[in-house]
Structure formats: C-alpha cells, structure tokens
Amino acid sequence: MQHLIPYEIVNLKAISKDKTYRKPKNGPFGVMFHHFHLKNNQKFGQGSINKNEFEKIIIFLKKNYEILSPQEWLNKLEKKNLKKKDICITFDDALLSQYNIALKILNKYRLKAFWFVYSSVFNGIIDDFEIHRKFRSKYFKNFNEFFKNFLRFINTSPDYKKKNNFKIFYKKMKRYYPVYTDEDIEFRYLRDHVLNEEEYKNIMSKMIIVKKTSKKKLSKNLWLNNYHLKELSKRGHIIGMHAYNHPYKLSELDYETQNNELKRNFNHLKKILKINPVSISYPNGSFNKYTLKIIEKLKLRCGFISNMKSYNSSYKMKFTLRRLDHSNILKNLLGK
C-alpha cells in the first residue's frame, strides 16, 4: 500500500534524455533499492533494474564513494564520524528478487546491506500494491497496453483532461518527473485523484480475473520468507524494520496504531533472528514525533528516510538518515 509516492521511474531510456543530470551527491546517505528483474523477464521496468544495471551501479558507487557495511555504518554514525564519501546499501519491502538477483552481485564484491522488511507478508498477507505492480508488468506488453485496458473499466468520461485540476497535476508531474509519458501521468491522476482506493482495487481485481490469474498466483515468489532473513543475518547483513502492514503514511496514524505497527514488526524479527532489530526505514519515508518516541523506546540505533531532505536540528540525525534512490545513480551513469 504505497501507491502515491514514490512515483516509479517508468522509462529508463527517457532518463538518458533528462536534462537534470547532476554530479554525484555528497554523502553520507544510504542508497535505496526496491525491484530487480531477470534480463528478459520484464518488458517494462517500472523502476525495476536487472543484474547488469545493478552491477554497474555498484561499480560506480565503489569508484565514487566508500561503501560501508551496516555494522561499520552504525559504528561510524555513533562516533559521529560518518564522512561525505560514506554510503551504505539498503533494500526495502522484503522482495525475493533482491535475494535472488542483487545478492549475487553483493557477494561478488563482498558487500553487506541493510534489508528493511515489513512483516505482514511473512504471515501470508498479500500486499495489493506489489500484486498490482507485478500484474501490470507481467500481463501486458507495455505500459500503454495496460493503460488502454484500464481505461475500459473506468466510467469517467475523458472530459477530465479538460479540467483545471488535471492540467495543474499534469504540469507538476512533467516538471518533477520528466521521465513520465502522458499515459503514465493520466494513469496516476485517475488512480490517485479520480478513483477512491476501493474503486481502484475493484478495477484491478476485474482485470486480474479477465487475465485468468489471481492474487494468490501473482504472490508466488514475490516476497522473502523467514529462511531468507535468517540466512542474510547469518552472513552479516542487517535486517531492519519497515512496520507491519507497510502503512501508506505512518505520520497519519495515532500513537497506538503506530506502536502496534512497529511492535509487531519488531517482535517478528526478534523471534526469527534471536536478536533485537536496531534499524528502520520508514515506509514511504513517513514518520512523526510518535514514530521517533516509539523507536527510541525500542532502542533502535538508526532510522532512514526515503529522500535526500536534511532535517538539520529538528530531529536527531541518527533517525533522519538520508537516502538516494538508485534511479539517481542511473542518471549519473547515463549522463556521461
């Protein structure tokens, strides 16, 4: 359930035309990764990268930065000794593709990472956001084909395009996400501003039935299981928290609900790994003072946001660690 932000980067070719190419940013920060795919397995990426692209990113990072292990990162953080060159690698959302594809490259370069996992999927709960994402990329030739199908299920007249709200949204998206095609923008407008969550989910359910598949089938091989977590932990990676249900915005939940989300996640990891979790990345980067109070109580040692915003002194630095999305590194690579 994270379907508003971050808007996925859809078209890698378009990135290379993106004029906002910038020099490598100064650390310290974590590099944020989500989805990986096998070479010819996926015809359109939706922010997903393959093994080769991941390796290129790692080589670029090794050349320009010092990639710390999670343990080194924590030690330097606590000694207030993190340098501009210091970065770490992070994976969000407990995806099996991270283990099957990215881990091979990490092993090749003897690197360790933070893996931030939400626990509901370890208890057999199916997360719609991931299912819809997989459905879009697996059952349609490209994004436009998916979108054409999607439009057939909507009762809205195409008049929405003439309305001011749409025009404002369109302009904003073009400015902040120059890689998006018109269809990408229209889809996000309909999904996030025309339909409510239930209507959107209903349409997706109908489309899934038409393609003769199911949520259950789509959820196969999508997420890590407890065995993977134990293996990673044994091999020196750090498994961190990402709440229980992956709430869209933690900051909009009251103290009790947040406490429940975080404690259930904490207890799951503690039970499986026999150690207390020490780190978190906030789902969609969202947190507030309640979140910080709770993680302080849980004695966490660090917390990551999902962008490069600096909070200065308003919050403890160890709980507002910045992260750079991997797509920015691809920009650096393609911009050369």
Ligand SMILES: [Zn+2]
């Ligand atoms: Zn997430």
